[in-house]
Amino acid sequence: MTHTIAPQDITGLILAGGRGSRMGGVDKGLQNFNGIPLALHTLMRLGPQVESVMVNANRNLSAYESFGSSVWPDASADFAGPLSGFLVGLERAETPYVLTVPCDTPRLPLDLAERLTQALVREDADIAMAAAPETDEHGQTHIRTQPVFCLIKIELSESLVKFIHGGGRKIDAWTAQHKTVVVPFDAQGDDPLAFANVNTLNELQALENAAP
Numbered sequence: 235m236t237h238t239i240a241p242q243d244i245t246g247l248i249l250a251g252g253r254g255s256r257m258g259g260v261d262k263g264l265q266n267f268n269g270i271p272l273a274l275h276t277l278m279r280l281g282p283q284v285e286s287v288m289v290n291a292n293r294n295l296s297a298y299e300s301f302g303s304s305v306w307p308d309a310s311a312d313f314a315g316p317l318s319g320f321l322v323g324l325e326r327a328e329t330p331y332v333l334t335v336p337c338d339t340p341r342l343p344l345d346l347a348e349r350l351t352q353a354l355v356r357e358d359a360d361i362a363m364a365a366a367p368e369t370d371e372h373g374q375t376h377i378r379t380q381p382v383f384c385l386i387k388i389e390l391s392e393s394l395v396k397f398i399h400g401g402g403r404k405i406d407a408w409t410a411q412h413k414t415v416v417v418p419f420d421a422q423g424d425d426p427l428a429f430a431n432v433n434t435l436n437e438l439q440a441l442e443n444a445a446p
Contacts, residue, residue, distance in 0.1 A: 246287035247323035263337035275340035283347035290319035324391035381405035
């Protein structure tokens, strides 16, 4: 593979279809972060990196549509987690690639698409997945994959349909079926909170109070 992948070749997909169970059932993507909904923060950071952005949401669709993006719910009522959202993107996108991000990471890297595309081309891979440093309860820092941050070739949709219909739910189990390159975001100057996600209202407040 010698070609490059231009932003015009990528559709961004914000995953906002979760149940928000750890946040009391509220719609996580619509919770305010510094006065702006989490999903809108995500959209503003992702939008300049790609051709267009769509949102996968299963409730409050009009609220997400007000952000100016197309909004698509899961195709099936059988909740399959983030992979349901992946499938929505792969089936609806009109570009050769889809870049997935969750709705609750308002500090995602502004060079996310650039670094994932470079790795995908370099390794002639089907999927590029981000990874980032995380500190465990013992204070040890490890590079951990971030499976909801994936650049995916559009032709993998058939594979994903088969995987989900077979009962598959774990992103890692599906990506393991394809050539996947893991891209660490641990360089000097990378934001250590770029992939910090928000699962509770306390975590939301803590991230708001963290240094920019």
